Amino acid sequence: MLHIACPWCGLRAQSEFTYANDGTLIRPDLSNDSIDDHYNYVYARDPRRGIQDEMWRHSAGCGQFLKVRRDTLTHEIHATGAPQDDLDVPKDDRS
């Protein structure tokens, strides 16, 4: 069971959190009506065998979303932050 540092509540058990989404997604601008752009936003994913950014929600805690930089291979969590934060630890070098 993972131990996840909520930026607002501190280190909490995984059972308090829910995985929400890919953490790198940026919704197309409201003025953007390109089907392709929206299609990519909804469906296209680039899951990594290694370090990736994920969006989680502290659903059984403060209810806030948080960005989690996690290694899918080792389950190590390298950093967490608010959804808009740039996490200041090295990312997977393939990105």
Added chain:
Amino acid sequence: MTGQVFRNGAGGRIDRTVPLSFTFDGKNYQGFQGDTLASALLANGVRVVGRSFKYHRPRGILGAGFEEPNALVQLGDGARTEPNTQATRVELFDGLTATSQNRWPSLQFDISAINGLFHRLLPAGFYYKTFMAPANLWMTYEKIIRRAAGMGRAPTQMDPDIYARRFAHCNVLVIGGGPAGVSAALAAGQSGARVILAEDNPQLSVSETELADMDNVTVLTRTMAAAYYDHNTLILSERIADHKPAPAPFETRQRMWKVRAQQVVLATGALERPLVFPNNDRPGVMLASAAQCYAADFAVRAGNQAVVFTNNDSAYGAARDMKAAGIDIAAIIDTRPEISDSTRELATNTKVLTGHAIIDVASGRGGATRGVTLKAIHPDTGAPKGSPIDIACDVVAMSGGWNPTIHLFSQSKGKIKYDGARAAFVPGQSFQQERSIGAANGTFDHEACIIEGHNAGAAAARDVGFDAPDARTSPSGIPPAAQPLWSAPTGAKRFVDFQNDVTADDIGLAYREGYQSVEHLKRYTTLGMGTDQGRTSNVNGLAIMADHRRLDIPEVGTTTFRPPFSPITLGGIAGWHTGQNFEATRQSAMSAWHEAQGATFSNAGLWRRPEYYPRTGMTPAEAVHHEARHVREKVGVVDVSTLGKIDVQGRDALEFLSRVYINNLTKLPVGKCRYGVMLREDGFVFDDGTITRLAEMRFLVTTTTTHAGPVMTHLEYLAQVQWPELDVHLLSVSEDWAGIAIAGPNSRTLLSQLFQDVDFANEAFPFMGYRETNAGGVPVRLFRISFSGEHAYELNVPADYGLNFWTALLETGADLDVIPYGTEAMNILRIEKGHVTGAELNGRVTADDLGFAGMMSKLKPFVGQVLARRDALTAKGRRQLVGLVPADGETPIPAGAQILADPDAPPPEFTPAAILGEVTSNCYSPALGHPIGLGLVEDGSDRHGDTLYAHSPITSETVAITLTNPVFVDPAGGRLHG
């Protein structure tokens, strides 16, 4: 008086003042407090405890703990019966009943033993080869095989016991209460760190009063560490009452611990390996360490005369202890050509034959061992040579070396490595905050284990900030005892895996047939696949395969160890989450009232909702129809507290809602409601509900009962992650407000009487209007909205007052003939009105499919708008919402039916292309006096008036139906607005 003829009068850790009676296979025996079932059976001279899995050979007790592959017993009977327990780990209690598992029809006469005579028919891969085809016959074979194999029986009654769960955190968790583990716990404890020490046995291996006195140390005995997960999370299974006939009233049977530790110390010990030689499975052949343990701890002689067979030094100590307990050691047979003088000293006055090996075990009555045959062996090849020597004995104590118990280390994702000097896999690089010590780390010297434990415990505490005792230095370089792996090169059945009956020849066959990788070997031969997970067999099996492949053992590899380390009970996993506590139940403020009226309930998510209120002299269906009819004629109240309610506030609340609803909301004034539809990002309909503008910057939106959670998550995601620039705040208030719908022609009069300060006149409070008032200081929210199609209101009051207002409505409205109605009548009313619900909002429909195209604003962007334009979502031939009536005006429309054009077509389940749609909702309409339904049908909007057929693949009914407008009652909406 006692039948314990193999029990010594003194010695051991048993309490002879507490004799215990137990039965095994129906026969009565006696043992003592402190016995295991296995030690008590041996004390009574019981040699055969089971039959083997495949060949049904008689089997005896091999080990003394976790490693036991043979002595699997069914414990107890009735609701508390438990299969697959290891007799070596079952603590004896008075009245214990056990039955041997692997025998059919009885242990003495085993009809399946005939398999042994035809063993050539049962080689490795037997299941695959024999039962490949015809596949359906496998079902028959499997039942017979399972019965013959005696897998144990699961209880068929409810588990009567209580299981608990506990979450714990500690600085240092130590697994294993042997010398190393206790030493580690002491060192960590002395630093002040919070320590948990878990030991599977009823007591620690050394009595340690200092540990018991430390407030910061928790010692858990009878506790097995089952799993080691991510981020130092471990699962411990504590057996609180398993050593008693039954738990005391309200006593917990087992407790499952989930421990998060900053540092973990694994002191899990080591398990002895068997040697692989012909007929090494005869009852009486056991691990030397087991024979030693029975002699020293239980004062039980495993037999009268023993031959010790070894390839390493550790068995010499076992021989000494066995001798001390009165077992005659006929000889020590050592496969090594030479042994050291110090080793030989351990065996003074005992015959030692080096460079020899057992080449056969003779069996006597009941299959038990009565002697061995040895030969000298070639020092390099191990091939037997010279003339055979026979030695009479009833015990063979064998030792093939030791395997560190690295299961938890491997589960923690630590890298294991092969240590040639120890001929064993040992822990390599740790992956988590973990240290392996003592025998688990390949350190077999007692003094070295204690020092290693001390240093690891202190280092673990220091790593998390405690001031720990200094490290001690180990007595320099104690070399590991050389333990070359050894197996007899040829001969009769040489068992490698006792539990799954895998022989050395089976591994040879797997090699010849190309199943050479570890994973193939395992699956082809079933090596290591029993409940013991190959504890005694893995390394020997790998060594034999490595030999065939002329590779080193590490090149052959090892299989992955998975949790649980040893089986745990399903009751322990479930904990308190059984029966009514399986999941949470959500009750509205009026639930108790509904229950008191005898309402039946259905589940909507976690909510329980009343279906209908029984009426004397009416069938359930009549009662439901009465409720629905009454609403249309007079007035009814229904509990709608379960609807999701979200309070949306902020300067950008309107902008936010405009982005998530398809509707144009800019003209929604304060004090008005609007029906709203939300799409998912992919363009399909997500949910519907109402949007009410409570104030300039404050809205209340409602969701369907089941989508309340997902809608909230969706909105929060957009607000927090995608549009953080918007000033909007969301709060779920579903449980803060009780909701009551008041529907029917008399609803206005009823509410006017209850809330006299509110003007209910049409002009003052029109359809889709919103008013606030209070009653005795309690805030009341009134919405003029309708799900039934009648003149109706919804009332929200703080949940604590829900029941007061509910009863007030019923009392005040008595003259107006008000009745309560349930979800069944509510469903009829909404079908009559053509309102959609979860049955239609199935995640595959577009707004246009439901006739909501007109609501979709073209003046603003909203979620789902772009992808809703995709070809597949706008093409002709999509299924659209229609009303359905039976063509003959009376036949009920079957629920969930498929809609077809041709009633004589082949069954639609076989010709999906012929299906034009489906029935989504169906009921009898009291208002119309005939059955009706809603459905989704290809191009349904253009087919009103057509006759199609509803075919139920479940009931095989086919009913001719006519497609209509989905709004059956009051299509013009006069009742709503009047």
